[in-house]
Amino acid sequence: MPSSTYKLFAKAMAERKQVVCVAKGFKRELCPIVLGHTRGQERALAYQFAGESTTTLPPGGDWRCIHLADVTEIQLRDGPWHAGSRHRTRQTCVEDVDLDVNPESPYNPRRRL
Numbered sequence: 498m499p500s501s502t503y504k505l506f507a508k509a510m511a512e513r514k515q516v517v518c519v520a521k522g523f524k525r526e527l528c529p530i531v532l533g534h535t536r537g538q539e540r541a542l543a544y545q546f547a548g549e550s551t552t553t554l555p556p557g558g559d560w561r562c563i564h565l566a567d568v569t570e571i572q573l574r575d576g577p578w579h580a581g582s583r584h585r586t587r588q589t590c591v592e593d594v595d596l597d598v599n600p601e602s603p604y605n606p607r608r609r610l
Contacts, residue, residue: 502565503539505573507530510598516543521567523549528579529563530598533591534608539565542590546579559601562590583609 499507506529509516516564517526526547534540546558559580587603594604 499520500539500565502568502571504583505571505610506541507564508572510596512573513578513598514570515576516571517548517574518571519569520552520563523551527560530580531588531591531594531596531602531604531606533593533595535590535592540591541565544566544579544581560588563580577610 506516506525510529510532513528515526515528517524519525525545527543529543531542533538541563543559543561543563545554545561548554549560558573558581560581564578591604594602594606596608597604597606
């Protein structure tokens with residue numbers, strides 16, 4: 498059974514809503530791109546475009562692997578969808594992909610949005 502956090506991230510992906518949350522004590526503003534599991538843990542590959550981070554967030558944002566168990570204070574909001582630029586390496590954050598917003602996903606997601 499998916500957690501409430503997982504369900505909110507899936508809703509954000511389906512409706513192209515931004516997610517504002519706290520992860521590992523840092524306020525983050527992001528758009529989830531890939532959702533699923535790695536070794537039984539819920540994870541999301543997201544593009545963080547604003548907020549705080551343990552590392553410097555470059556102008557325009559950067560990719561983040563989010564462990565959903567570490568996420569609290571989730572809010573969905575309207576706003577521009579941020580997906581970053583293309584990246585050359587295959588993502589390793591989410592091993593078992595359930596959802597992917599990319600219509601040409603190479604990860605064989607269970608569902609496409």
